[in-house]
Amino acid sequence: MYNKNIMKEKKKFILDVEINQLPSLLKPIITDSYRIKQIIDWIYVKKSPSFDYFSNLPKDIREKLNEAFKLRSFTSIVKKESILDGTIRYSFKTFDNKHVYAVFMPTESTKSVCISTQIGCPISCTFCSSGKIKFVRNLSRGEILEEILYIANDTGENISSILFMGMGEPLLNYKNLISAIKTLLSKKEMNISKRHITVSTMGVIPAIKNLADQMYGIKLALSLHATNDKQRKKLIPNNFDNSIESLLETCKYYLKKTNSKLTIEYILIKGFNDTSSDAHRLTRLLKTSNLIRPSVQVNLIPYNQTDTGYQTPDQIAVLNFKKILKLNGIIVNTRQARGLDIGGACGQLS
Ligand code: SAH
Numbered sequence: 057m058y059n060k061n062i063m064k065e066k067k068k069f070i071l072d073v074e075i076n077q078l079p080s081l082l083k084p085i086i087t088d089s090y091r092i093k094q095i096i097d098w099i100y101v102k103k104s105p106s107f108d109y110f111s112n113l114p115k116d117i118r119e120k121l122n123e124a125f126k127l128r129s130f131t132s133i134v135k136k137e138s139i140l141d142g143t144i145r146y147s148f149k150t151f152d153n154k155h156v157y158a159v160f161m162p163t164e165s166t167k168s169v170c171i172s173t174q175i176g177c178p179i180s181c182t183f184c185s186s187g188k189i190k191f192v193r194n195l196s197r198g199e200i201l202e203e204i205l206y207i208a209n210d211t212g213e214n215i216s217s218i219l220f221m222g223m224g225e226p227l228l229n230y231k232n233l234i235s236a237i238k239t240l241l242s243k244k245e246m247n248i249s250k251r252h253i254t255v256s257t258m259g260v261i262p263a264i265k266n267l268a269d270q271m272y273g274i275k276l277a278l279s280l281h282a283t284n285d286k287q288r289k290k291l292i293p294n295n296f297d298n299s300i301e302s303l304l305e306t307c308k309y310y311l312k313k314t315n316s317k318l319t320i321e322y323i324l325i326k327g328f329n330d331t332s333s334d335a336h337r338l339t340r341l342l343k344t345s346n347l348i349r350p351s352v353q354v355n356l357i358p359y360n361q362t363d364t365g366y367q368t369p370d371q372i373a374v375l376n377f378k379k380i381l382k383l384n385g386i387i388v389n390t391r392q393a394r395g396l397d398i399g400g401a402c403g404q405l406s
Contacts, residue, residue, distance in 0.1 A: 070099065070125040071198030071205075074235060075245065085120045093244075099127065100245035103205045129202060130156070135210075136398040143395030146207060150175070150199065154192055157223055158203040159400045160211055167213040171203045173233055174224025179258055181292050183281075183323065184403040185362040186223040195224070197235040204246075217252035221277070221402070226255050227263035237272060250274045256321065258292055259303045268313040276310050277319040277355075278303060282329055283337035291323075304345040311351055318352045323402075324374055325359045326367040335380035342386060353387040360393050360401045 073081055075096050082092060094112055098104045105128055107121040130148040137144045144160040159170040175192040177184075208215045218240060220226040226233050233255070239245045240253055256277035257264065264276065282288035285299050307318050322338065324330040342348050356378055359368050374390060381388040393401040 067124060067126045069129050069196070069198045070127055071129070071201050072196050074197075074238070075100075075242075085117060085124065091117070095121075096244060100205075100239060100242075101247075103208050105205075105209055128206070129199060130206065133206070136400070138395040138398045138400065140397050141394055143398065143400050144207075144211070145395055145398045145400035146203070146210075148203065148206070156195060156199065156203065157186075158207060159222065159395060160207050160213075161394050162211075162213065166216045167211070168217040168219060169204055169207050169215055170219040170221045171200065172222035172224050173200060173220055173226040173229045177224050178228060179225050179292065179294050181258065183291055183325065183359065183362075183364050183366045185364065186403065188364075189223070194229040194232055197232040197239075200232060200236040201239055201246075204240075215248070217254070218248060219254050219256065221254070221256040225258060225260065227257045227260035227267070230263050230266070234267075234270070234272075237274065241272065241274075250316070254319070256319075258295065259298050259306070260296070261298055261302065261306050264306045264310055268310040271314055273314045273316045275317045275319065276307065277321050278307055279321045279323075280338075281321065281323045283334050283341060287329060300341060301345070304341065304347060308345055308347060316351070318347070320347075320352065320354045321357060322354055323357045323359050324369040324377060326369040326373070328366065330369040330373040330377060332376060332380060335377045339381060339384045339386065343384075348385055350387065353389060354381055356388060356390045357402055358390065358393070360396065360403050362403055 078096065079089070079092055086092060091113065095110065098110045104110065107118050107127055110118055129151050131151060132149045134147040135144055142162050146158045146160070148156045148158070150156055154175045156172050156175060158172060161168045161170065172195065174194050176189040177186055178191040204215060204218060220233065237253060240248045241250060250273040254275040254277050255267070256279060258279045280300065281291050282300070288300060289295060311318055356374060358374050359366055361368050378388050378390060395401055
């Protein structure tokens with residue numbers, strides 16, 4: 057028994073391997089490219105959780121795959137479903153006994169998942185409860201994809217959009233993030249439209265530039281949250297000393313290169329950044345950076361109460377803030393909190 061467990065640990069996690077590496081990895085078992093295509097199809101298109109289900113492959117191949125590889129890495133899963141809006145919060149236990157969170161958010165017409173890219177977060181924003189969890193490590197490409205594959209399987213839904221907005225700072229796990237995104241976009245694999253993939257970042261400038269240059273064309277979301285550098289530093293002390301101006305310039309570069317869309321995320325916190333002067337300052341910032349245009353949207357996120365001491369804004373302040381932006385020609389949307397009863401809303405993933 058003991059030996060068997062050790063053997064299990066040695067198995068390679070097949071989702072960690074990009075498909076162009078699969079032929080050489082599988083060489084001892086299969087050389088036929090037709091068979092490799094079938095395997096890719098089972099893993100990423102049919103999203104099968106076990107090699108045993110690969111029914112068009114001979115039994116001996118399935119057995120050999122089972123001996124050499126694992127197709128899933130999470131060791132247990134806890135699920136909580138919201139009675140308010142059908143949101144499901146998943147907590148996955150990793151091979152090294154840590155926790156990863158992801159959220160499934162269904163509407164009539166869309167099925168989105170919000171996923172994590174790191175265990176803990178090295179940025180530690182003062183308002184975010186995920187940020188309170190000490191950074192442990194990056195998630196691997198396979199673990200990132202496993203969050204999505206598991207949820208697709210569990211809900212039986214066709215996942216229509218992916219939000220990299222869970223725990224962690226995606227652009228500090230750049231290599232694994234890009235590897236996972238390539239699989240999401242690939243027609244042979246998960247085939248999700250670039251317009252339905254959003255990476256949210258507090259602003260890692262070199263990584264945003266890289267992402268722009270690679271031109272995958274996915275959507276970018278910048279967690280701005282403030283209208284001057286001093287105010288932003290209070291929320292994100294660990295902000296690499298990037299000024300708001302330089303962040304917005306970088307976002308403009310992203311739009312120019314990719315022809316994609318940008319969301320400016322702005323958490324409204326009572327008495328901190330929710331006044332009329334803040335709304336006017338935000339307008340001026342966007343105007344100066346030439347970011348008032350159809351490809352840019354501001355998402356207002358009324359702060360979800362956590363144990364950080366910050367407070368949810370009054371509804372009237374939210375409406376007033378929105379009105380000012382709108383009157384200035386800014387496309388603005390107020391994000392509805394989802395899964396509030398299960399700790400699944402923004403900033404509650406801990
Ligand atoms: N590190 C990335 C992605 C994770 S945070 C980033 O900073 O964008 C995803 C979004 O949730 C961010 O906009 C974040 O600022 C927001 N958020 C965090 N805590 C929140 C809270 N308590 N209420 C509302 N939004 C919150």
